[in-house]
Amino acid sequence: MVFQISEGVKVSVETYYQPDYSNPVASEFMFAYRITIENNNTFAVKLLQRHWNIFDSNGSYKEIDGDGVVGVQPVILPGDQYQYVSGCNLKTEMGKMQGSYTMENIHTKKEFDVRIPMFEMIAPFKVN
Template identity: 65%
Template sequence: MVKKVTEGITISVETFYQPDYSNPVGSEYMFAYRITIENNNTFPIKLLRRHWYIIDSNGTHREVEGEGVVGVQPLLAPGESYQYVSGSNLRTEIGKMYGTYQMENQLNKKLFEVKIPEFQMVVPFKLN
């Protein structure tokens, strides 16, 4: 698990290889990741947008951005956390992702950016 704290928000990431949804012969590798967002501030926040950078070990770079996460824009009171699971496919056995969330302070409506820590996606048999 990797963690990063930005602007009082802790982002934790766990990754999982998905062999049942992968096809190594066809260079298709599916990974799931679980994100936990913790609001350590004294004010409520709302996650408005996400921006991901996805990099395969062959040098392919992709970007994904849009509103919210998994179809929602979660609102977190001080001390609350929100968790979701999503996924990404790679064309190689090893890759990485990182990115940012755009958050809004619900008291003063100011926008701020929270960094999503870089995390590795590695097919388990590559670790031997």
């Protein structure tokens, strides 16, 4: 697990290779990741948008932007956390992701960015 704290928000990431949804012969490698967002501020925050940078080990790169996460824009109260699971399909056995969330202070309506730490996705058979 990796984590990063920025703007009073801790983002932790765990990754899992998904062999049942992967097809190595067709260069399709599916990974799931679980993200936990902890609000250590004294104010509630709302997650408005996400931005991802996705790198494949073959040199390909893509950026993804969107509203919220997994179809919601959660409000996280002070001292609380929000957790979700999503996935990424790569063309190689290894890759990495990093990004940011645009969040809003519920009381002041001020927006700020929270960093998502870089994390690796590696198929277990590649490690051996």
